Amino acid sequence: MKVNIVDWHGVATWHWKLASNDGKAGYVDELCGICRVPFDGTCPNCKFPGDDCPLVLGRGCIHNFHVHCILKWLEQEASKGLCPMCRQVFVHDPEDNPHSEEFEYLQQLEDGHRLLREKGETTYEE
Amino acid sequence: MLKIRQLQKKKLEEAAASAAATADITGNSSTISSNNKITPAQLRLQKDITELDIPKSIKLTFPNSSDLFNFNLSITPQQGYYKLGTFQFTVEINGNFPMDPPRIKCSNKIYHPNIDLSGNVCLNILREDWSPVLNLNSVLIGLNFLFLEPNPNDPLNKDAANVLVKNKTLFAKNVRDSMRGGYVDQEYYDRIV
Known part of the structure; x- marks a missing residue:
């Protein structure tokens, strides 16, 4: 038998690499804790998932969020600059993350x- | 001025500018209705409401079914000092939810260490310990807990807290008297049984 391939469509799927996938955390959290939308979806302000709506992982804590959610x-x-999940000081790893406006802004907020x-402490009480 | 304040201010100005711009657009062409757009706060709130898993003692009522952001709440504790009283609350959620906590106020004048006479509630997760990963469920459970275990260590009604610490029997009596609608220490409380 001889088969001629006339046409073909490649299909690929993708999935964010989450902290919990590394086996560091005992459970897998698939939802962004802030907006409650799956990580593979977008934050409520975005239309397209993926690089346009990246994730961030806390350094020190192992919590993922949509960057746009943690920025808000x-x-x-x-917020006192704390991770909403574990209330540790939230810092991200600049090495691990792409250079973009969002991450620069994140860095500014963390520094602030x-x-x-x-x-x-007095600065917080107005 | 601090950098973070500047950033916030800048952000606010941008938001105001874009709001003005959209207002312009809608003003010119009346076909575009920006009002129908579902906001992030609405999305998140809808999820919170569908996922509610609260004890039977808590009931929610929506006076305006199209408005999820304002509703009423009644709590009827099944045990503890406040057993079988029915306490009414109003819940107000703003457009910045879940960054801002829900605002909960008691509509009755009640005798409670953590609720003052104008109905303000002192619950850590409604104020300094609020975090956007908390949901409506956690807030309602927290509120319910205040009636099961009034906390004298962080009082809004200091007199009630002092009585609770010094004399539990007297506190229980005061609660009973106040719930029936009556005076405790020359202060009149609403009847809520």
Whole structure:
């Protein structure tokens, strides 16, 4: 038998590599804790999943979030710069993440909260 | 001024500018209705409401079924000091949810260490310990817990807290008297049984 391939379609699937996939955490959390949308979906402000709506992983804690979601949280003074899940100081690993506007902004917010912390607790009480 | 404040301010200005721009667009061409767009807060709130898993003692009522952001809540504790009273609350959720916590106020005037006479509730997760990973369920469970275990260590009604610490029997009596609608220490409380 001879088969002539006339046409073919390649299909690929993708999946974010999550912290919990490394086996560091005992459970797999598939939803962003802040917006409750799966990581492979987008944050509520985006249309297309993937590189346009990246994830971030805390360094020190092992919690993933949509970058856009954690940015919104860290913009709040009430967040005190803490991870919403474990309340440790939220820092991300710049090495691990692409250079983009979002991550620069994230870095700025993290630095801002660090300065506030260094100035003392009183800064938070207005 | 601190950098983070500047960032926030910048962000706000941008938001205001884009809001003004969309207002312009909708003003010019009335076919575009930006009001129908589902906001992130609405999305998240809908999920929270469908996933609610609360004890029978808590009931939610929506006075305006198209408005999920404002609703009423009644709690009827099945045990503890406040057993069988029915306490009404209003819940107000703003457009910045889940970054901002829900605002919960008690509509009755009640005798409780953690609720003041104007109905403000002192619950850590509604204030300083709020986090966007908490949901409506955790808040309602927290509120319910205040009636099972009033906490005298972080009081809004200091007199009630002092009585709870010093004399539990008197506290129980005061709660009973207040729930029936009556005076405790020259203060009148609403009847809620």
